[in-house]
Amino acid sequence: MLAYALYSVAALLALATIAAALAASVHGNATVYGASLIVTLALCAIALLKLIQPASSSTVVLPIGLPWLGAHFRMDSVAAFFLVVVDLGGAAASLFALGYGRHEQVPQRVLPFYPAFLAAMNLVVLADDAFTFLVSWEFMSLTSWALVIAHHRERDNVRAGYIYLLMASFGTLALLLAFGLLAGVDGHYAFSAIRFSHPAAGSAALVLLLALIGAGSKAGVVPLHAWLPLAHPAAPSHVSALLSGVMTKVAVYGFIRIVFDLLGPPSWWWSMVVLAVGGITAVMGVLYALMQHDLKRLLAYHTVENIGIIFIGLGLALAFKSYDLDWAAALALTAGLFHVFNHSIFKGLLFFGAGAVLNATGERDMEHLGGLINRMPQTAFVFLVGCLAISALPPLNGFVSEWLTFQAILVSPQLPSWGLKFLVPAVGALLALAAALAAACFVKAFGITFLGRPRTPVAEQARETDRFSLAVMFAFAAICLIAGVLPGVFIDALAPVTKSLVGVSMPHQTGVQWLSIVPIAESRSSYNGLLVFLFVVLSGSIAAFVIHRLASDRLRRGPAWNCGYPDLSPVTQYTASSFAQPIRRVFGTLVFRAREIGEMPPPGAAQPARLTVELHDVIWDALYAPLEKGIAYAAEKLNVLQFFSIRRYLSLVFSALVLLLLVLAIWL
Amino acid sequence: MRGLNFDVAHLLAGSLVLVSFVQLYQDRLYALLNIYALHALVLALSVAWQAFAQDAPHLYVTAIIALVFKAIVIPVVLHRIIVRLGIHREIEKVVGVGPAMLLGIGLVALSMVVMLRVTADADPLAREDLAFALSVVLLGLLMMVTRRNAVSQVVGFMSLENGLVLAATGAKGMPLVVEISVAFSVLIAFIVIGIFLFRIRERFDSVDLQALDRFRGERR
Missing domain, CATH: 1.20.5 (Single alpha-helices involved in coiled-coils or other helix-helix interfaces)
Structure with a gap:
């Protein structure tokens, strides 16, 4: 099975070289993305098979790389799960790009690097020795950097690429040192050897910190996130989806592989570091996102927030594992991994939506959009589904994974350490705050972009996007719904992963009555996505039916946003910054040192009144x-x-x- | 035989260090070149003795290379160069004789301390040899640092290389290929430096490197 996966990766690499020759031709776009789609689908199928039938993990040693070391590859259930995430995202991005990529101005700057980037992410997940891992990691950084600066003539993109390159090198350096410590003085670089040689307590702690810095800088944990909101939006939209939805997950994989698999038994205070970082990341990410008017940058900041949520899950798993509460560790880890999958789906969906909007209007700034629901109804619908999912509203998938994280937080009183007893509820509060602010932020993102009236002529003349893009967005929206309604299937699929990382897995969910999920015991908590879904659908339909039946069903035109502003100019609508103003007033002075400067001209003066907002990062x-x-x-x-x-x-x-x-x- | 071996090797290597010291205070270029030729001659003798003592005939080749190139060809060519450049009467000094000699003594002491301590359990012959060789290398470097004239810097470089050869032959001989390639690289360096000397001279009417610094606007 692993052999086929490696053949597929080799095919992607070959495709990258072919793409360099084909890039300028007319069929280059269709060939490269079509072939990428087929290969990533094959890889996804291989990994799914592996995840469903977790037989013994297969290994392959190729005679390339360092002499006497070779390149070790291995596919266990952890790798298989992350392969599914990587290749599902890759396949979706390829399908999206079949339509989206036709509008690319400089295909020769994107096409050769795209399959190479996919191959690199697969190689990182498959690598089974430190050398191969680091080389693949660096290859991933470089190919993604090339994609980030594809549009290098646009303002700020080169700076984004430069900062990204700096942070990527810094992160790789941290990982290099971590692996150096793990390998010890004897230099065992194969993971199979590292797994059985546990380092001393001091160096193990150092490895944890280095892994948090190295993988965290790639994933975008605060304060190492600085490059992420610059680089992710700079790339073409399907690549942004890959960077945000998939590459950050590869970084999470690196963290999980080092800390849960290679490092040996954790000590209790490790989890405090990870939890604190996760909580701060979640809240800071969403606060930054609220201040953004650029749709893609807003989404990138939300990636930071979701990485925080994932790290909270991982930190909880570490805490429970260090006190041998294995069942709770399995719950927390499942929550984190499920959120990894969910985020890759809805973040991909949202970036595709943003790409469709960008394609239709040429605008990323929300202040120049508006009213797109009339011009692009299908895109608006799937974007709404993505917004609901990322805001963690039932019955969609984001709710399930965050709910599971909260269930794990509620177990925390069983932890014997007082530090954790105090910290975990605080992190829970941060998580709740982040979830609420995320909802507010996506009301803003959807409302300003798709509702109201068009603010510019380009928004007025937008056209619905192409069928490829719509197909993939609808597919992802469907996955969001399915994973939210039938989470038991997905939780059971994660069982072998948690079993291999913390020793046990969550109780079997598919046998539970009425398709509920019961993470701990029936008496404590259960969630039935199907029921919630049916309730939402039924109550919604009944409400719509009643309104249409009892009220007049004639089409009426009323004054829009007529809250004391009878002026018909679209400028009088709510804007993104006015929507965010209350939250900016609450948090802004503390977090952003925000200052609002109002300039009111004296009566009779001709110049307009101005309100300027100063934000400091x-x-x-x-x-x-x-x-x-x-x-x-x-x-x-x-x-x-x-x-x-x-x-x-x-x-x-x-x-x-x-x-x-x-x-x-x-x-x- | 063992005692004699050691004594003669010791004597020759020690003389090499002594000749390095003599080089250090030569302020006329002719004298410097003559001392350099002596330096190379002592090296050739030392290598030949090593060849005899270690019963390694290929070291004789090394010795002959040292004799022919370093003791004869290079000094003769350098003689001609300084005659053609018209600097054979120049006197140069950056650091006075006293400080230079004191520095040199310090360096020799340092190399002795380091080498004898690092190679505590090695063959005594190789130990002494390595310590002397390091002294020669350091003295060569010192000479390159304290001289201002390009020709005497070349001589410093060459005597540094002699120290390397001494170290290599002391430690149970090195492959001939390495020796030849080192000799060639030195020769090429020599040619390149020679060409540069003429170019510098053409442009600045002097091979005093201070002229170069003045040209670049350096403050001293």
């Missing part, structure tokens, strides 16, 4: 800006070294040599 100002300044200062000072005479360079070399010899003479 506190994390950037506190962490990145001083770092940037420090490096620039040091570079400025060290610049002198470039212009020495030969003799002075020789003296430097000479004194360095003598100094080292002195050190050797004194200390040896």
Whole structure:
């Protein structure tokens, strides 16, 4: 099975080289995306088979890479699950791009890197030794970077790519050090060897922190998220969907692989770090998102938020595992992994929707959109489904995974550690806050973009997107619904994954009556998505029926948004910033140092009144800006070294040599 | 035989260090070149003795290379160069004799301390040899650092390379291929430096490297 997966990855790599030749031709787009679609579907099927029949994990050693080490590959159930996530997202993005990619201005900058990026993500998940893992990881970073700067002539894209490259190298460095510590002095780079050699407590803690920094910077945990909202929107939309929906999940995979699989038994305080990071990430991500007017950047910040939710699940699993509450660890880990899957689906869906809007109008700024529900009804419908799912509303899938996370939080009083007893409810409060703010944020995103009246002529003349894009968006919306209504099937599919990571799995769900899910015991909690779905559908239909029957069913035209503004100009509508203003007033002064400056001209003056909002990115100002300044200062000072005479360079070399010899003479 | 082996090798390597010291305070270029030729000659003798002592005939080739190229060809060519450049009467000094010699003594002491301690359980012959070789290398570097004239920097570089050869032959000989390639690389470096000397001279009417610095607007 693994062999077929590797053949498929090789096919993707070959496709990347072919794409370089085909890119300029007329059929390049259809060929590359069509072939990518077929190969990723095959990979997805292979991984699904593996997940359903978790026989022994197969391994392959290829004689490439470092001599005497080779390249080890392995497909166990964890890898299989993440392969499903990667390749389902990849297949969807390919299908979307069959339509979307036709509008690409510079296909030769996108087509060759796209299959290579897919192949790299698959290789990271399949790798079974540190060297192969890191090389694939770096390959993934580089190919995605090339895709991020595909439109390098647009403003800010090159800067986004530069920051991304810096952060990616930094993250890989952290992972490199982590694997160096894991491999120990003997240099066991194969995962199979690392798994049985547990490092000492001090270095294990260091590995955890390095893994959190390395994988976290790729996944976008605060405060290492700085590159993410810049880079994800810069890429073409189907690539944005891959970056946000899939690549962050590969980073989560890296964290899970190192911390749960390779590092050995956890100590209790590890989970506190992960939980705190997760909670802060979730709230900060959504607060940033609320302040955004750029649709794709808003979605990218929501990726940060959802990564926070996933890390909360992983942190809880670590906490329970360190106290041998294996059943609770299985619950928390299932919640986290289910959210990994869910987020990859609805974030993909939302980015596809944003891509469709971008294609139809050429606008990413919500303040220039509006009223698109009339022009693009189908896109609006699926985008609404995605918004409901990401806002964690029942009966969709986002609710189930967040509900499971809350169930795990409610188990936390059983933890013996007082620190965790206090921290976990606080994180639960943060999670609840993030969920509520996310809902507010998506009311804004959907309402400003699709409802109301068009704010610009381009929004007025938008046209419904193509059939490929609609097909994939409807498919993802359907998955959102199915995973929300029948979560038991998905939870049972995750059983082998949690079993291999924490030793046990959640109770079997498909046998429970009425398709409910019961994470712990019937007496404690249960959730029936089907019931909620039927209730929503029935009450909605009855309400609609009653209104249409009892009220007049004639079409009426009434004044829109007529809240004391009889003026018909679309400028009088709610805007994205006015919608976010209450929340900005509550959190903004603390988190963003927001200032609102109102300029009211004196009576009789001709200039308009203005309200300017100043926002500061506190994390950037506190962490990145001083770092940037420090490096620039040091570079400025060290610049002198470039212009020495030969003799002075020789003296430097000479004194360095003598100094080292002195050190050797004194200390040896 | 063992005692004699050691004594002669010790004597030759020690003389090499001594000749390095002599190089250090030469302020006339002719004298410097002559001392360099002596340096290479002592090296050739030392290598030949190693060849005899270790019963390794290929080291004789190394010795002959050292003798022919380093003791004869290179000094003769450098002689001609300085005559053609018209700098054979120049006197140069950056650091005075006293400080230079004191620095050199410090370096030799340092290399002794380091080498004798690091190679505590090695063959005594190789130990002494390595310590002397490191001294020669450091003295060569010191010479490159303290000289201003390009020709004397070349000489410093060459004597540094002699130290490397000494180290390599002391440690149970090195493959001939390595020796030949090192010799060739030195030769090529020599040619390149020679060409550059003429180019510098053409442009600045001097091979004093301070002229280069002045040209680049360096402050001293």
